[in-house]
Amino acid sequence: MAGNSVNLPHVTRRRSTLAFKFLIPFVLVLSVSVIAVTQYFQSISYFLRPLWDTPPKPFTRIPHYYAPNMSMHQLCQLHGWGILSSPRRVFDAVLFSNELDVLEIRYHELFPYVDRFVILEANATFTGIPKSLTFFENLNRFAFASSKIVYDMLPIGELDPDSRRMPFLVEAGHRRALNNLLKRSGIAVGDVLIMADADEIPSPETVQLLKWCDGIPPIMHLELKNYMYSFEFHVDQNSWRTTAHVFTERTKYQHSRQTDLMLADAGWHCSFCFREIKEFAFKMKAYSHADRVKHDIFLNPDRIQRVICNGDNIFDMLPEEYTFSDLFKKMGPIPRCVLFDVEQ
Numbered sequence: 001m002a003g004n005s006v007n008l009p010h011v012t013r014r015r016s017t018l019a020f021k022f023l024i025p026f027v028l029v030l031s032v033s034v035i036a037v038t039q040y041f042q043s044i045s046y047f048l049r050p051l052w053d054t055p056p057k058p059f060t061r062i063p064h065y066y067a068p069n070m071s072m073h074q075l076c077q078l079h080g081w082g083i084l085s086s087p088r089r090v091f092d093a094v095l096f097s098n099e100l101d102v103l104e105i106r107y108h109e110l111f112p113y114v115d116r117f118v119i120l121e122a123n124a125t126f127t128g129i130p131k132s133l134t135f136f137e138n139l140n141r142f143a144f145a146s147s148k149i150v151y152d153m154l155p156i157g158e159l160d161p162d163s164r165r166m167p168f169l170v171e172a173g174h175r176r177a178l179n180n181l182l183k184r185s186g187i188a189v190g191d192v193l194i195m196a197d198a199d200e201i202p203s204p205e206t207v208q209l210l211k212w213c214d215g216i217p218p219i220m221h222l223e224l225k226n227y228m229y230s231f232e233f234h235v236d237q238n239s240w241r242t243t244a245h246v247f248t249e250r251t252k253y254q255h256s257r258q259t260d261l262m263l264a265d266a267g268w269h270c271s272f273c274f275r276e277i278k279e280f281a282f283k284m285k286a287y288s289h290a291d292r293v294k295h296d297i298f299l300n301p302d303r304i305q306r307v308i309c310n311g312d313n314i315f316d317m318l319p320e321e322y323t324f325s326d327l328f329k330k331m332g333p334i335p336r337c338v339l340f341d342v343e344q
């Protein structure tokens, strides 16, 4: 008993120095990891996405055939469809934010094939930031298409900026208003309705198929080529949110997955294709991904300019990929299009 009680203080001291020796590095490593994880949580989770996320169900791609000077009869036949005796009318529905230049390209590209350009713009963003009526203030640039434009402004009243549900409620309000505007535009059962963002542009060949072919699926996603900042930076082929509908009484505006069918090679999607730095900054702050603007430095004009010219990610984020090989392939700046270099 006595021996034990004599040894006890010694053992305790030894233990506590030992514990101390391990405790310091342990605490250090722990706090560094905690800081790293909170600072870089997004990067880490994006990097590990192949481990925690499963890719969405793949689409069934409908191959898209087109060539100059082929008759619509032949083209529809190549897709296994018949031909209509008269074409369907085409309505193009867009929720507009501030993509003015891309909208002008869209309307020039589609003017000969579209019957009505239905466009809604609100005086506040989904996140409640007041927004000028960019389209309305630049109507003169769209005079060439005025005979086909059906426009309305959605007034957004007082918003509670603390409400976390607010962006979703405002977005739902936009969709409701666009559905009402569509009704007023004179759309009827059997017409084609394209639902897209302003910067998702279906190709004329795609719209011609939708107009003329008998037996097309009632809803198809359109596979668009993804570009970033301009048509200089081609990202991939994976833009899928745009849809083409044969209109029914039940058709409602959506911008999400609606069917497994997708028409391949159906147009272009040019994200962040703006003329001025302030437009980039506005889009970065204003829309659904505003949570990505982590630091004020992100909105620094010099940084934005540099990022755009290099083809880097404007939010300093890793690509959203579902396998490590795709992730590594896409890391770093977007390579420039060869075509662009040749033309230089």
Ligand SMILES: *[C@@H]1O[C@H](CO)[C@@H](O)[C@H](O)[C@H]1NC(C)=O
Binding pocket: 068, 069
């Ligand atoms: C298509 O037809 C037009 C007019 O008939 C002709 O000028 C043009 O060369 C044709 N294009 C091709 C690729 O055959």
Ligand SMILES: *[C@@H]1O[C@H](CO)[C@@H](O)[C@H](O)[C@H]1NC(C)=O
Binding pocket: 123, 124, 129, 130, 131, 154, 155, 156, 157, 158
């Ligand atoms: C939008 O317009 C309406 C009606 O003109 C106005 O009452 C409202 O305050 C405006 N909202 C913003 C955020 O400016």
